[in-house]
Every structure is written in structure tokens, then in C-alpha cells.
Amino acid sequence: MQLSSRIFLGLFCLLVAILLLAPTLVVIPMSFNSNKSLAFPPAGFSWQWYDNFFTNPEWLLSLRNSFLIATVVAILATTLGTLAAFGVTRAAARTGGLLRAILITPMVVPGVVLAIGIYAVYLDTGLVGTVAGFVFAHTMLAIPFVLIAVSASLEVFDRRLETAAASLGAGKLTVFRTVTLPLILPGVLSGALFAFITSFDEIIVALFITSPYLKTLPVQIYSSITRDADPTVAAVGTLLFLATSFIIVAGLLIGMRRGRT
Amino acid sequence: MSALPQTDNQTAGGRPARRLNLRDAGWLAAPAVLLLAAVLVYPLAIIVLRSFSEPEPGLQNYIWFFGSPVNRAVLQRTFVLSGWVTLASLICAYPYAYAMTVVGKNLRLILILCVLVPFWLSGVVRTLAWVILLQDSGVINSILRGLGLSPVKLIRTQLGVVIGMTQVLLPFMILPIYSVMKGIDTRLLQAARSLGAKPWRAFLQIYVPLSLPGVYAGAIIVFILSLGFYITPALLGGPRSTMLSSLVQNQVLSLLNWGRGGAMGVVLLVATFILLAIAAPLMRQKHTQTRREK
Amino acid sequence: MKKINFGLAVMMACAVSVPALAQDKAVAGEVAEGSLKGKTLTFVSYGGIYQDGQVAALQDFVQKSGVTLLNDGPTETAKLQAQVESGNVSWDVVDTADLPPYVHCGTLFQKLDFSKLDISKIPEGQVGECSVPAMNYGVVLMYKNDTYKDNPPTSWKDFFDTEKFPGVRAIDGSGDPVGGLIEQGFIAAGGDAKAMTADDIEKGIEKIRALGPDTIYWKTGAESQQLAESGEADMIMMWTGRAMTAVKNGAQYTPVWQDWLVVMDQLTIPVGAKDPDASYALINAYLGKEAQEILTEKTSYTPINLDSKPKVDDATAAFLTNTPERIKQGFQQNIPFWVKNFDLASEKWSALLSGN
Numbered sequence: 002m003q004l005s006s007r008i009f010l011g012l013f014c015l016l017v018a019i020l021l022l023a024p025t026l027v028v029i030p031m032s033f034n035s036n037k038s039l040a041f042p043p044a045g046f047s048w049q050w051y052d053n054f055f056t057n058p059e060w061l062l063s064l065r066n067s068f069l070i071a072t073v074v075a076i077l078a079t080t081l082g083t084l085a086a087f088g089v090t091r092a093a094a095r096t097g098g099l100l101r102a103i104l105i106t107p108m109v110v111p112g113v114v115l116a117i118g119i120y121a122v123y124l125d126t127g128l129v130g131t132v133a134g135f136v137f138a139h140t141m142l143a144i145p146f147v148l149i150a151v152s153a154s155l156e157v158f159d160r161r162l163e164t165a166a167a168s169l170g171a172g173k174l175t176v177f178r179t180v181t182l183p184l185i186l187p188g189v190l191s192g193a194l195f196a197f198i199t200s201f202d203e204i205i206v207a208l209f210i211t212s213p214y215l216k217t218l219p220v221q222i223y224s225s226i227t228r229d230a231d232p233t234v235a236a237v238g239t240l241l242f243l244a245t246s247f248i249i250v251a252g253l254l255i256g257m258r259r260g261r262t
Numbered sequence: 263m264s265a266l267p268q269t270d271n272q273t274a275g276g277r278p279a280r281r282l283n284l285r286d287a288g289w290l291a292a293p294a295v296l297l298l299a300a301v302l303v304y305p306l307a308i309i310v311l312r313s314f315s316e317p318e319p320g321l322q323n324y325i326w327f328f329g330s331p332v333n334r335a336v337l338q339r340t341f342v343l344s345g346w347v348t349l350a351s352l353i354c355a356y357p358y359a360y361a362m363t364v365v366g367k368n369l370r371l372i373l374i375l376c377v378l379v380p381f382w383l384s385g386v387v388r389t390l391a392w393v394i395l396l397q398d399s400g401v402i403n404s405i406l407r408g409l410g411l412s413p414v415k416l417i418r419t420q421l422g423v424v425i426g427m428t429q430v431l432l433p434f435m436i437l438p439i440y441s442v443m444k445g446i447d448t449r450l451l452q453a454a455r456s457l458g459a460k461p462w463r464a465f466l467q468i469y470v471p472l473s474l475p476g477v478y479a480g481a482i483i484v485f486i487l488s489l490g491f492y493i494t495p496a497l498l499g500g501p502r503s504t505m506l507s508s509l510v511q512n513q514v515l516s517l518l519n520w521g522r523g524g525a526m527g528v529v530l531l532v533a534t535f536i537l538l539a540i541a542a543p544l545m546r547q548k549h550t551q552t553r554r555e556k
Numbered sequence: 557m558k559k560i561n562f563g564l565a566v567m568m569a570c571a572v573s574v575p576a577l578a579q580d581k582a583v584a585g586e587v588a589e590g591s592l593k594g595k596t597l598t599f600v601s602y603g604g605i606y607q608d609g610q611v612a613a614l615q616d617f618v619q620k621s622g623v624t625l626l627n628d629g630p631t632e633t634a635k636l637q638a639q640v641e642s643g644n645v646s647w648d649v650v651d652t653a654d655l656p657p658y659v660h661c662g663t664l665f666q667k668l669d670f671s672k673l674d675i676s677k678i679p680e681g682q683v684g685e686c687s688v689p690a691m692n693y694g695v696v697l698m699y700k701n702d703t704y705k706d707n708p709p710t711s712w713k714d715f716f717d718t719e720k721f722p723g724v725r726a727i728d729g730s731g732d733p734v735g736g737l738i739e740q741g742f743i744a745a746g747g748d749a750k751a752m753t754a755d756d757i758e759k760g761i762e763k764i765r766a767l768g769p770d771t772i773y774w775k776t777g778a779e780s781q782q783l784a785e786s787g788e789a790d791m792i793m794m795w796t797g798r799a800m801t802a803v804k805n806g807a808q809y810t811p812v813w814q815d816w817l818v819v820m821d822q823l824t825i826p827v828g829a830k831d832p833d834a835s836y837a838l839i840n841a842y843l844g845k846e847a848q849e850i851l852t853e854k855t856s857y858t859p860i861n862l863d864s865k866p867k868v869d870d871a872t873a874a875f876l877t878n879t880p881e882r883i884k885q886g887f888q889q890n891i892p893f894w895v896k897n898f899d900l901a902s903e904k905w906s907a908l909l910s911g912n
Contacts, residue, residue, distance in 0.1 A: 003461065010357055010360070010361055011361075013357050013358075014357060014358050014361045014373065017354045017355075017357075017358045017432075018358075018372075018373065018376040020354065020429055020432070021376045021377060021379075021380050021429070021432060021433070022376050022379060022380065024388070024391045024392060024395055024429060025379075025380065025383060025387065025388055025391045026391075027391050027394050027395055027401055028387065028390060028391050028394070031394055036805045036806070037605075037801070037805065038781075038782075038785050038805040038806075039393070039394055039782060039785075040397065040399055040782065040785035040786050040805070040806075041394055041395075041397060041399055041400045041401055041404065041786075042404065044806070059626075059627065081293050081294040081297065082294060084290045084291065084293060084294065085290065085291035085293075085294040085295075087287060087290045088287050088288045088289065088290035088291030088292075089288075089291060091287035091290075092287045092288035092291075093288075096288045097288065100288055100291045100295070103295060103298065104291065104294055104295065104298065106298070106302065107298070107302055109486050109534060109538060110302065110306070110490075110531065110534070111486075111489055111490025111507065111527075111530045111531065111534055112490045112491075112492055112507070113490060113492050113507040113510045113511055113527065113530070114306070114309065114490065114510065114527035114528075114530055114531050115302065115305065115306070117309060117510060117511075117514045117520075117523055117524070117527055118302075118304075118305025118306050118308055118309045118527075119301060119305045120514070121305060121308050121309065121312070121520065122301075122304060122305045122308060124638065124642040124644075125642070127644060129642075129644065130646060137297065137300070137301050138301055140297060140301075141297050141298055141301040141302055144294050144297070144298070148294075198382055201384075202384045202385065202386075204384075204385065204386055204493055205492050205493065209515070212628075212646045213598040213600075213626045213627070213628035213646050213647070214596070214598075214626065214646060219384060219386050222384070222386045222387065222390070223386055223493070224603075224629075226386070226390055226393070226497065227497075227603075227630075227775065227776050227778065227779065228602070228603030228604060228607075228629060228630055228776050228777075228778050229603050229604050229778050230604065230778035230779070230781055230782050231604075231778075234387075234390055235390070235394075237387070238384075238387040238390055238391070241383060241384055241387055242379075242383060242387065245379055245382050245383045246375075246379050248382075249375060249378045249379055249382060250375065253371060253374065253375065253378075257371070332910065397782075397786040397788065398786050398787055398788040399785075399786040399787050399788075400786065417788070418772065500772060502769060504910075509910070512910065515632070515634060515635065515638075516632060516634045516731075516906075517634060517906065518634045518637055518638060
């Protein structure tokens with residue numbers, strides 16, 4: 002590449018990187034605002050919004066709900082999604098392709114359309130504002146991510162290893178536990194992480210099926226932005242930003258180390 | 263893909279006989295498909311049904327929808343804005359993804375980090391950041407004022423919505439393009455150049471076509487997500503940047519008009535599937551392309 | 557043996573005290589110690605400083621009764637309707653705008669049993685069949701100092717005059733039609749609000765529509781406050797409490813008090829509420845003298861208990877609407893007219909908001 006185009010590319014990428022990351026950073030100064038306001042620039046300095054987040058039962062409860070629901074969703078979606086990934090990669094090509102197309106639809110159905118449909122069904126079945134209701138909807142939304150992650154590792158998996166183990170007398174479950182699972186584990190784990198975050202961040206369906214008894218963190222954030230204009234949301238945003246960055250940096254570092262050895 | 267039936271035969275022969283003779287491993291997907299039927303297909307069917315039956319059977323909701331100039335304008339605007347968002351993210355994403363493939367390991371790590379953090383961070387939080395940035399007294403206008411320029415109106419405008427949505431959706435464009443570019447053999451470029459092609463020509467004629475499947479995949483994902491986007495336009499937009507999703511939400515939650523809301527939802531759904539059907543052949547190219555590479 | 561005796565004694569005591577409690581006349585602001593232990597009540601209002609103030613006013617009730625208080629909102633009649641129709645009502649006490657309790661009395665809101673509430677201290681004429689007042693306040697026109705400098709608007713007429721007073725307007729688009737504003741629009745169009753007919757609603761709304769496509773319809777009180785604090789609109793129609801908070805947070809805006817719109821939020825119990833007696837207990841506590849004092853001190857809204865003597869700072873006092881001067885300037889919308897024409901007004905109002 003020529004030097005000039007190299008410099009141009011470098012500058013352009015710097016701008017894009019800033020666009021990707023910098024806007025979000027604005028929540029950090031806002032979270033220390035001493036006024037109950039989201040107007041910029043923030044005035045003074047105070048920890049009160051962090052204090053509010055950690056002492057206000059509504060915020061803590063919504064955080065707890067989100068953790069609970071996302072954990073159950075991660076377990077359920079990983080199980081169903083991994084099974085489905087086996088089905089998709091090992092069925093006859095045509096069936097597999099069809100199954101994959103069907104199972105991936107939640108990713109392409111517009112969020113609001115899905116949300117009003119689920120809301121209609123839940124109103125009739127009494128699932129509005131229940132953990133089960135959230136878990137069903139979020140698991141369905143998370144399965145495609147698990148499916149993609151796991152089938153990616155299954156596609157590069159050498160099935161002759163299973164055949165070899167089986168021919169040496171290992172039962173089906175033993176083969177799965179000792180041969181297949183360890184090899185596809187990275188895919189399964191990243192699928193589980195995808196599923197957890199899908200549920201933890203999900204907002205559109207949640208806005209429709211929420212109730213005062215059961216709010217998730219994104220719902221609480223959204224209603225706080227629209228109702229309260231309260232910098233607690235900026236404090237929550239800052240915490241989420243730090244947690245996310247930490248997890249990703251840790252993940253990348255672990256991945257790098259594994260790559261080296 | 264064509265290797266799959268073969269492996270199937272292998273298992274059938276190579277495995278000790280099992281009591282449960284599942285002729286087709288596809289059954290393993292049954293639980294997931296069942297869940298999908300209950301929480302996706304059934305709800306969508308209800309919406310389609312209501313759009314034709316409430317308040318009374320007939321096409322009234324669709325006649326209302328396409329009869330109202332405001333609704334048509336919103337529908338058109340939804341497509342136009344989604345188009346702008348797709349274009350803007352493509353322009354940002356393509357060079358960025360390319361750079362990710364050519365830089366050294368450490369720099370690549372930083373570039374990946376810049377994509378992954380926003381990708382994983384809650385969309386609501388990122389939209390909140392844009393609300394703070396785009397306000398009339400927000401960061402951007404404060405900077406403009408500081409430079410002695412006149413402030414621009416960003417929040418509650420279409421421009422503001424496009425900026426916010428582009429940033430929120432950008433990772434969905436970068437990642438597919440990057441994953442395709444990663445697999446492109448750059449020796450092809452060297453070969454072309456050694457045969458006398460100018461660098462730019464080699465890039466445009468060899469590299470760009472090879473990267474197209476990633477571009478199609480990214481573009482279709484971003485466009486479809488934009489069509490159904492709700493949170494960002496709701497928080498950043500105003501009456502003149504209303505998108506279809508907000509109208510659907512308003513009909514159902516504020517007016518309890520399931521028929522009209524449903525009809526709008528069906529329009530959105532049909533538009534999405536038509537787009538997918540158009541894009542499917544382009545995506546399929548991906549397989550032939552990769553095979554050719556191998 | 558002793559234990560059984562003790563148990564019997566407790567049961568007897570309960571058997572005696574329960575009817576006794578029921579016969580006790582409710583006293584505003586009072587609640588029996590531990591009477592709602594283990595129960596949960598969902599209180600729905602409009603968020604922001606208003607709901608914060610209401611929750612602060614109810615703190616004593618929460619502590620004494622042992623109830624768990626959940627907050628939700630903002631109040632939307634349609635959401636309540638969806639709950640009532642599906643038979644799954646999760647709201648226990650709902651703070652609404654003026655009109656809904658009169659329009660949906662008996663269908664969405666319960667007819668109240670006034671033996672369970674002490675309404676003796678509520679100012680006259682404010683108690684409806686399905687509601688008691690939540691507080692009194694106003695909708696006031698706030699203008700941006702920078703924009704109008706020496707020639708500021710002085711009335712709603714100026715609000716509707718985009719030639720003499722150019723600039724972006726922001727209007728309450730939080731839900732139900734704002735009768736007072738439509739009446740002001742009708743007056744600005746040359747009409748007589750007192751002689752308004754159903755056909756005139758459109759004329760009033762047309763005047764609002766004529767403000768142009770830049771007009772902002774804010775969805776929540778917090779949003780209106782945000783508009784003022786960021787200086788986004790030049791004239792904002794605001795709830796007085798939000799106006800006060802915006803000014804406290806540094807918004808450079810001035811209120812126009814001539815013809816401020818008199819508003820009374822209402823407290824209601826939805827049809828199908830899970831535990832109406834607990835809802836009554838909450839409302840009764842809310843109506844108390846101290847509770848109302850706290851509410852006013854936090855929000856500037858006028859208490860609806862005649863005995864309340866809130867102590868407010870100057871910034872809050874500037875936005876009180878119950879001083880003699882303010883009472884003279886206030887504009888009272890024609891409630892019976894709007895109740896009668898609610899459906900028509902709603903339809904036209906939502907057409908306005910969705911740009912139709």
C-alpha cells in the first residue's frame with residue numbers, strides 16, 4: 002500500500018474507532034452530576050447516583066431479575082441450541098438447511114412485531130410479568146446465537162473421532178462427554194455467553210411483557226430515561242460499560258494466551 | 263455442505279446399533295423448534311389474524327394503513343432512513359474491517375476491542391449516551407459553539423436518528439465483513455500486481471468482489487435491524503422522524519387497536535421477508551465463493 | 557397447654573379486633589401499625605420529582621403498615637384498560653389526569669366507598685364518584701429568556717402567535733387531550749370558550765396544529781424538564797412542579813402566570829385491583845396532613861388537606877399555585893364539557909400527535 006493511502010486509512014479507522022467507543026464514554030461524567038438532570042455539562046461532583054443505584058430497591062431488584070432470567074436463559078438456550086446444532090449439522094443436508102433457516106428467524110423478525118405478538122399471547126395466558134414468560138421469550142431469541150456458535154465448531158469437528166471412540170466400545174453418552182463435548186466446548190461456552198447477554202440486554206419484548214412486579218434492568222433504565230431524567234441511569238451505564246469492557250478484555254487476553262501455547 | 267450425507271452414512275454404519283433409531287438427527291432440533299412454534303410462530307399468527315379480524319373481519323386495517331398519507335410517509339421514511347443507516351455503516355465499516363486484516367496483532371486487538379465493547383454493551387445505554395450528546399446544549403453543540411460555529415439541531419431530527427442508529431448498528435456491519443475478509447488470500451493481490459496491475463485496480467477488481475458476500479450479509483442485517491428499530495428512534499427522534507415501529511407500539515399500547523397495530527406489523531414483517539428473499543441468492547454466493555477459494 | 561391458651565387468646569383478640577377495626581372511622585393520614593405486613597401495593601403515577609414526592613409523602617405509611625410499595629408509570633389509560641380487560645390488574649392505586657376518572661367511572665375505575673376514606677379535609681367540590689384529588693397544580697407557559705429578551709410573551713394568545721413570537725413550541729403530549737389548551741387555542745382563534753360546542757374542538761386543535769411541524773409533543777414530565785434544561789424549545793407548556801425543578805437546575809426560563817391552566821390530578825383504584833382495602837388504606841394515608849405537607853415541600857404542588865401548613869423555600873414558593881394572586885390568574889377548563897366529549901377529543905388529539 003502507498004504511504005498516502007496508508008495514512009488516510011489509518012486516520013479513517015481512528016475516526017471510526019472514536020465513533021464506536023467515544024460516544025458511550027459521555028455517560029461517565031454525567032454519572033457524577035450533582036444535579037438531578039441529564040443536561041450537559043454536568044455540574045459539580047457527587048457519588049449520589051451510585052449510592053442511589055446500590056441502595057434503591059427498585060434498581061437492585063431489576064438487576065437481580067435480569068441476572069436470574071439471563072442465567073436461566075443461558076442454561077436453557079445453550080441446551081436447546083446445542084441439541085439443535087447437532088440436529089442441523091448432522092441431518093441430511095436439505096433438512097439441516099431448512100431447520101437452520103427456521104431456527105434463525107428470531108434474528109430477522111422485527112422486534113416490535115414479535116413483541117406485540119408475544120404480548121397478545123401472554124395477556125391471554127397470564128404470562129405477562131412472570132419469570133417464565135421472560136425466560137420463554139428470551140430463550141427463543143437466544144437460540145440462534147447458540148446455534149451459530151455451536152454449529153461453527155461442529156462443522157470443523159472431525160466425526161471420525163466419535164466413530165473411533167465408539168468402535169472402541171464407548172457408549173453414546175460417554176463418547177459425547179469425553180470426546181465431542183470437550184472439543185466443541187469453546188463454541189458451547191461462547192454460545193452460552195451470547196445467550197446470557199441477549200437476555201440481559203433485551204428491551205423491546207421486555208417493555209411489553211413487563212409488570213410492576215417484574216422489571217428487568219433494561220426496562221428500568223428505559224423508564225428512568227423517559228420518566229425521571231435521573232443521572233442514576235448514567236451511573237448504571239458507566240457500571241455496565243466497565244463490566245462489559247472488563248469481560249471482553251479478559252476474554253481476548255485468555256484467547257490470546259491460549260493461541261500462544 | 264455436500265459432505266454431510268456422507269458423514270451420515272458413516273455413522274449409520276460405524277455406530278453400534280442403538281435402541282433409539284433416529285433415522286434423522288434432525289429430531290434433535292425438535293425442542294428448539296417447538297419453543298419457536300410457541301413463542302414465535304403462534305404469536306405472529308395471532309397478529310396476522312387480528313389484522314384481518316379486528317374490530318371486524320375484512321381488509322379495513324390495511325385499507326386504513328395504505329389509505330393514510332401519514333402512514334405511507336412513515337413507511338417510506340422507515341425504508342429511506344434504514345437505507346441511509348446501511349450506507350453510512352457500510353462506508354465506516356469497509357475500510358475499518360480491511361484495516362483489521364492488515365495491521366499487526368496488537369493493533370488488531372485494539373480495533374477488535376473497539377467493535378466488541380459497543381457490540382456487547384446494552385443498546386439502551388448507548389442510546390442514552392446519544393441523547394446526552396445530541397441535545398441542543400449537548401456535547402456536540404457545545405463544541406460547535408466553542409468553535410464559534412452556530413449550533414445545529416440534532417435531537418428529534420432524522421439526521422440525529424441516523425447518526426445514533428449507525429453507531430448502534432455499526433458492529434453488525436463490521437463483523438461479517440471482517441470475517442469474510444479474514445479468509446481472503448492476499449497473495450491473490452500480490453499475484454495481480456506482479457502481473458502488472460496497478461494496486462488500486464487489483465484491489466477493486468480482485469479484493470472487493472471477494473469481500474462482497476460479507477458486505478451483503480452485513481448490509482442485509484443492518485437494513486433489517488433498522489427497519490424494526492425501536493428504542494433509538496423512540497428516544498432520539500421526533501414527530502418528523504417517527505418510524506414504523508413507533509406507530510405499531512402506539513397503536514397497540516396507547517390506543518389498544520390490535521387490528522391496526524397488527525396490520526402495520528404484518529406490513530413490516532412482509533417487507534422484511536421480501537428483502538430476505540431478494541438477498542438470499544446473494545448470500546448463497548458466499549458458499550460458492552469460499553469453495554472457489556479453497 | 558400454655559401455648560394453646562396463648563394461641564386461643566390471640567385468636568380471640570383477633571376475632572374481636574377485626575370488626576372493631578372495620579367499624580373505626582377512617583382518619584386521613586392514619587394507618588394501623590403492621591396492618592399490611594407482607595402485602596405489596598403498586599402505586600402508579602407520572603414519575604420524576606412528582607412521584608418522588610408522593611413516595612416521600614407515603615414513607616410514613618409504608619413504615620407503619622409494613623407494606624411493600626412498588627412504583628410504576630407513567631399512567632396510561634390504555635395500559636390500564638389492557639389490564640382490566642385481561643383480568644390481570646397489577647396496579648393498585650393510580651394517579652390520573654383530571655378527566656379519566658369521570659369518563660371511565662365504574663368501568664376502569666372503582667366507585668369509591670367513602671366510609672373507608674376520610675375526605676373531611678379535602679377542599680370542597682374536588683371529590684368525584686370514582687376519585688379523590690391527588691393534589692392541585694397548574695400548567696404554565698414557560699418562555700426562554702434568551703429568545704424573547706425585552707419583549708416576552710404574556711399570555712396563551714402570544715403562545716399561538718408564531719409571527720410576533722417565532723420559536724419552537726413544546727406541548728404536553730403525554731396522553732389525554734389537554735382541554736385547557738384546546739380552549740385557549742379556540743380563544744386565540746377568536747372563539748368564546750364558555751360557549752364551546754363539540755364542533756369547536758377541531759377549531760382549537762387546528763390552532764395548535766398551526767404552530768407548525770417543529771412543535772415538540774413531550775411524552776413525560778421528565779422530558780419537558782429536559783427540554784427546558786437543554787434550552788431546546790422557546791416556549792414550553794409545563795407542569796408547575798417540573799417548571800420549578802427545571803429552574804432549580806439552572807434552566808433560563810420564566811413562567812407566564814396569566815391564565816395558567818388549573819389541573820387536579822386524581823387518585824383512583826382500578827376495577828379488579830387485587831386488594832382494594834389496602835388501596836383504600838394507601839389513599840387514606842396519602843390524604844393526611846403531614847403527607848400533604850411533605851408532598852408540597854418536595855414538589856410545589858398544592859396540598860389537598862386544608863390543615864396542611866407546608867414550609868417551602870423561596871424557589872418552591874415561586875411556583876405555588878394556591879396564593880390569592882395565583883388563584884385569581886388561573887384558568888379553569890370546562891370539565892363537564894370535556895367529560896362529555898372525551899372520545900371525540902381523544903380521537904382528534906391523537907390524530908394531532910401522530911401528525912395526521
